[in-house]
Amino acid sequence: MKLITTFMLLCVSLGVQAHPFPQGDATTGEKLFAQLQCNRCHSNMYGGDGSAIFTRPNRKVNSAPQLLAQIGVCGGNVDKEFSAQEKQNIAAYLNRYYDFK
Numbered sequence: 001m002k003l004i005t006t007f008m009l010l011c012v013s014l015g016v017q018a019h020p021f022p023q024g025d026a027t028t029g030e031k032l033f034a035q036l037q038c039n040r041c042h043s044n045m046y047g048g049d050g051s052a053i054f055t056r057p058n059r060k061v062n063s064a065p066q067l068l069a070q071i072g073v074c075g076g077n078v079d080k081e082f083s084a085q086e087k088q089n090i091a092a093y094l095n096r097y098y099d100f101k
């Protein structure tokens with residue numbers, strides 16, 4: 001019984017680790033990102049659809065909390081003050097580039 005409990009706890013903790021934005025919904029985040037044209041400056045800077053800014057070698061964001069913070073900062077660029085939930089959603093979407101565990 002003790003072993004099973006330990007195993008279950010291990011699964012739960014691994015699960016949390018694999019999802020740094022557990023409350024985020026990537027699909028909703030993707031829609032919001034597109035709707036607000038978040039990539040319009042990024043694509044002027046890095047060409048293509050702009051997503052190269054997220055994978056550039058000297059990228060600014062190197063952790064999950066930094067990603068949430070940068071989304072907040074860039075929200076100002078589109079005159080939008082994101083709720084915590086909206087930040088989680090966009091972060092869950094952008095994590096396809098960052099791949100934070």
Ligand code: HEC
Nearest residue numbers: 036038041042053054059060061070071074075077078090
């Ligand atoms: C007015 C132009 C502009 C708009 C619009 C904009 N951004 Fe940005 N974004 C920037 C610039 C400039 C940087 C790079 C900042 C730096 O290197 O210091 C950046 C960087 C970022 C990064 C970090 C990239 C890295 O290096 O890891 C993220 C994440 C990001 N933006 C998200 C967003 C989101 C989400 C939106 C839409 C809400 C958005 N941006 C809209 C200008 C913009």
